[in-house]
Amino acid sequence: VTQRNRAALEALDRADELRAMREQFELPPDIVYLDGNSLGALSRRTRERLAQVVSGEWGKGLIRSWNSADWISLPTRVGDRIARLIGAEPGTVIAADSTSVNLYKLLSMALQLDPPRRLIVTERGNFPTDLYVAQGLMTQLAGCVPAPELVRVEGGADAIAELLQQRGDEVAVVFLTHVDYVSGRLHDMRGVTLSAHAAGALMLWDLSHSAGALPLSLAECDVDLAVGCGYKYLNGGPGAPAYLYVARRLQDRCVPPLTGWMGHADPFAFSGDYQPAPGMLHYLCGTHSVLAMSALETGVELLLEAPMEALRRKSMALGDLFIELVDTHCGNQGLNLISPRDGAHRGSQVAYTHRAGYAVMQALIACGVIGDFRAPDVLRFGFAPLYVRYVDVWDAVMALARILREGSWDQPGFQARAPVT
Amino acid sequence: VTQRNRAALEALDRADELRAMREQFELPPDIVYLDGNSLGALSRRTRERLAQVVSGEWGKGLIRSWNSADWISLPTRVGDRIARLIGAEPGTVIAADSTSVNLYKLLSMALQLDPPRRLIVTERGNFPTDLYVAQGLMTQLAGCVPAPELVRVEGGADAIAELLQQRGDEVAVVFLTHVDYVSGRLHDMRGVTLSAHAAGALMLWDLSHSAGALPLSLAECDVDLAVGCGYKYLNGGPGAPAYLYVARRLQDRCVPPLTGWMGHADPFAFSGDYQPAPGMLHYLCGTHSVLAMSALETGVELLLEAPMEALRRKSMALGDLFIELVDTHCGNQGLNLISPRDGAHRGSQVAYTHRAGYAVMQALIACGVIGDFRAPDVLRFGFAPLYVRYVDVWDAVMALARILREGSWDQPGFQARAPVT
Numbered sequence: 001v002t003q004r005n006r007a008a009l010e011a012l013d014r015a016d017e018l019r020a021m022r023e024q025f026e027l028p029p030d031i032v033y034l035d036g037n038s039l040g041a042l043s044r045r046t047r048e049r050l051a052q053v054v055s056g057e058w059g060k061g062l063i064r065s066w067n068s069a070d071w072i073s074l075p076t077r078v079g080d081r082i083a084r085l086i087g088a089e090p091g092t093v094i095a096a097d098s099t100s101v102n103l104y105k106l107l108s109m110a111l112q113l114d115p116p117r118r119l120i121v122t123e124r125g126n127f128p129t130d131l132y133v134a135q136g137l138m139t140q141l142a143g144c145v146p147a148p149e150l151v152r153v154e155g156g157a158d159a160i161a162e163l164l165q166q167r168g169d170e171v172a173v174v175f176l177t178h179v180d181y182v183s184g185r186l187h188d189m190r191g192v193t194l195s196a197h198a199a200g201a202l203m204l205w206d207l208s209h210s211a212g213a214l215p216l217s218l219a220e221c222d223v224d225l226a227v228g229c230g231y232k233y234l235n236g237g238p239g240a241p242a243y244l245y246v247a248r249r250l251q252d253r254c255v256p257p258l259t260g261w262m263g264h265a266d267p268f269a270f271s272g273d274y275q276p277a278p279g280m281l282h283y284l285c286g287t288h289s290v291l292a293m294s295a296l297e298t299g300v301e302l303l304l305e306a307p308m309e310a311l312r313r314k315s316m317a318l319g320d321l322f323i324e325l326v327d328t329h330c331g332n333q334g335l336n337l338i339s340p341r342d343g344a345h346r347g348s349q350v351a352y353t354h355r356a357g358y359a360v361m362q363a364l365i366a367c368g369v370i371g372d373f374r375a376p377d378v379l380r381f382g383f384a385p386l387y388v389r390y391v392d393v394w395d396a397v398m399a400l401a402r403i404l405r406e407g408s409w410d411q412p413g414f415q416a417r418a419p420v421t
Numbered sequence: 422v423t424q425r426n427r428a429a430l431e432a433l434d435r436a437d438e439l440r441a442m443r444e445q446f447e448l449p450p451d452i453v454y455l456d457g458n459s460l461g462a463l464s465r466r467t468r469e470r471l472a473q474v475v476s477g478e479w480g481k482g483l484i485r486s487w488n489s490a491d492w493i494s495l496p497t498r499v500g501d502r503i504a505r506l507i508g509a510e511p512g513t514v515i516a517a518d519s520t521s522v523n524l525y526k527l528l529s530m531a532l533q534l535d536p537p538r539r540l541i542v543t544e545r546g547n548f549p550t551d552l553y554v555a556q557g558l559m560t561q562l563a564g565c566v567p568a569p570e571l572v573r574v575e576g577g578a579d580a581i582a583e584l585l586q587q588r589g590d591e592v593a594v595v596f597l598t599h600v601d602y603v604s605g606r607l608h609d610m611r612g613v614t615l616s617a618h619a620a621g622a623l624m625l626w627d628l629s630h631s632a633g634a635l636p637l638s639l640a641e642c643d644v645d646l647a648v649g650c651g652y653k654y655l656n657g658g659p660g661a662p663a664y665l666y667v668a669r670r671l672q673d674r675c676v677p678p679l680t681g682w683m684g685h686a687d688p689f690a691f692s693g694d695y696q697p698a699p700g701m702l703h704y705l706c707g708t709h710s711v712l713a714m715s716a717l718e719t720g721v722e723l724l725l726e727a728p729m730e731a732l733r734r735k736s737m738a739l740g741d742l743f744i745e746l747v748d749t750h751c752g753n754q755g756l757n758l759i760s761p762r763d764g765a766h767r768g769s770q771v772a773y774t775h776r777a778g779y780a781v782m783q784a785l786i787a788c789g790v791i792g793d794f795r796a797p798d799v800l801r802f803g804f805a806p807l808y809v810r811y812v813d814v815w816d817a818v819m820a821l822a823r824i825l826r827e828g829s830w831d832q833p834g835f836q837a838r839a840p841v842t
Contacts, residue, residue: 028483039483039484039487042475042479050471055468059447059463062449063459063793064786064791066460071659098708100682101518101522101679101681101707104678104679108561125693128682128685128693129683129707131693131694132682132685133680133706136677139676139680140529140678141565143536144565145564145566152693237479238487238710239713240710242707256557257525257560259554259557259560260550261550262521264549273556286519286520286521286522286663287652289661291660291712292660292713365485372484374691375691
């Protein structure tokens with residue numbers, strides 16, 4: 001192990017193959033931003049693109065820009081770019097709505113594909129909105145025969161496998177988040193997908209915490225369905241549109257419940273009867289926000305310019321460095337690592353519990369180190385490899401060590417609840 | 422009738438009480454824009470606000486802006502502004518998702534409120550996406566007992582009344598678009614709502630073509646449910662978020678089918694069980710686009726600075742003037758007015774059929790007069806009273822008269838299909 005000091009890390013940053021990417025982002029100079037897993041940062045290109053969309057396309061082009069600026073094809077254009085990012089074929093991804101709404105579409109559809117199968121299976125620790133969406137669907141369909149049922153297993157992939165062994169022939173779809181939003185633990189996409197398929201069930205992955213941070217190969221893993229979020233590693237801006245993926249073999253086998261004009265085979269014929277557009281288009285419903293989609297398009301575009309293997313390498317190196325520095329500088333200060341130590345089993349984030357987690361995070365933020373807190377006691381640090389530097393990790397851990405050593409989190413003003421992802 | 426000429430109309434514009442509003446919009450000087458009913462125009466304030474949201478709130482504030490810039494309350498803040506615009510109480514409107522998705526939420530909910538009632542009633546000429554949404558819901562719930570049924574009557578309010586008389590006790594909800602998207606004909610909101618209530622049914626209005634263009638009083642008319650679009654008269658930008666209204670008495674009587682974390686009573690507790698937030702909040706689902714919501718907020722803000730009575734007066738005057746000038750200058754040229762002549766029965770648009778409607782509209786657009794075309798043969802002109810001038814109407818009709826007289830629409834290049842609202 002080489003001697004760690006700030007100068008050595010500065011040297012790593014100078015030699016970083018992704019260094020030019022960092023320079024595209026407009027991060028405030030006094031901030032260490034370790035929350036790109038909640039909200040990706042703004043790039044110059046995105047700011048400039050938005051100014052052009054607003055003044056030029058909307059302001060001057062007005063309604064004509066639906067054609068002249070090709071606003072109409074933003075969902076498929078952005079979708080095809082995201083497909084490249086997640087190892088999916090062109091024509092299998094479309095950008096639309098929110099992750100929650102897209103998940104609702106796919107779960108509802110999964111129940112229709114093979115009607116005797118009425119179970120929707122997930123794990124108890126799945127991201128809450130994913131659970132809420134499934135619960136809402138169960139309530140809505142409670143009067144159907146047979147009524148669908150949501151099963152939430154305790155204990156991850158093993159528990160899923162056990163459930164599939166016991167009740168596999170009743171399962172319509174298994175849905176999991178690929179990278180756990182708290183611990184950052186990675187599911188084995190290929191393995192779990194295989195076991196769902198062995199039971200005749202569909203497999204749906206939520207890629208919100210993995211797309212853009214690690215290599216994915218949905219096509220090779222033979223994934224059926226997926227959803228994901230645009231505002232984290234994709235840098236699509238706050239509340240960016242989300243996306244959904246449907247394997248080609250399933251695309252035209254049924255129609256999602258949200259049938260709006262943008263998913264119609266011929267929206268501008270204004271026919272009174274719904275006719276689904278072929279392929280991914282019928283997963284659209286209402287009109288998409290051009291501003292939001294344009295920001296997302298630029299975010300994904302930038303990400304695609306960085307080699308995914310380089311992103312993953314740097315992401316693991318940053319996480320490993322963080323853990324190593326916390327081991328060295330924050331020992332015996334009440335921090336417990338809840339993420340896998342082995343970077344290969346981890347997404348692009350590292351989490352610790354601390355009994356005063358919320359106050360510690362507030363104190364860190366007050367020092368300009370932005371991570372986030374997850375109830376009840378988790379400190380979460382994300383390492384978006386596109387713009388986080390090795391010195392950022394150093395500065396963050398030094399600030400954390402100082403706060404813990406001096407107890408400076410134990411101050412008035414660090415008590416309020418944090419109301420955001 | 423005073424003598425009409427361009428100079429007289431210039432004088433009207435100079436004396437216009439809404440003149441200062443027009444100056445806030447950044448319309449290209451060489452364009453007559455009569456399509457604000459499809460896509461509202463950009464104001465300087467919106468452009469500046471977006472630049473600030475992008476560079477300041479997102480770029481510098483990053484994740485902190487969910488609190489510091491109060492991104493989190495955008496849906497209720499914008500909703501409460503829209504409530505003022507449509508004569509609804511505070512706390513009865515929220516901005517969210519698209520019109521189609523919001524309609525889906527409310528129709529699904531209407532079916533749950535009084536379960537023996539299984540009919541959803543509308544008119545055949547309702548805006549197509551409204552029909553598609555209802556059709557998708559019917560397909561999704563086809564396996565429920567009893568299965569819901571969509572009834573599309575032919576012939577407007579009278580046919581609705583007749584259906585209510587015959588099968589009123591089976592009707593869960595009647596849903597109509599207040600201003601017809603083709604003819605601009607206004608439904609009698611109070612009367613139709615009363616007759617739905619007399620049958621024990623709920624009344625849902627789509628306000629997409631009325632909000633922001635004419636006074637509405639949802640509270641006084643005792644409306645149950647409503648949805649509407651943000652990108653037309655509200656000037657929220659292309660594909661702006663939509664909104665939904667739920668009368669207070671119904672808000673907590675059931676939960677919509679799309680239950681995501683933004684509608685949870687305590688989203689950041691990350692509980693595994695869905696608990697609906699009180700009031701309108703549980704009509705949210707996923708995370709909202711901050712860029713799109715901010716543009717919408719500014720659009721609505723500007724609209725609220727203009728007295729609604731003045732907007733309506735000017736809107737009717739512009740429409741009346743258009744019809745009068747077409748009568749005078751385009752007689753015997755194959756145009757047939759399909760909008761009510763009486764401004765009191767009309768929204769803020771005027772439509773004509775012409776056998777070569779699409780080519781004529783293309784020729785007009787090529788001259789810088791932007792209206793739109795609706796299949797099969799409709800020329801549609803919108804008069805957003807916030808920024809359309811009397812001289813715009815003059816210039817538009819003069820261009821139309823010239824095109825029709827000279828037959829200059831009958832040229833190659835004016836044939837392609839128009840792919841947008």
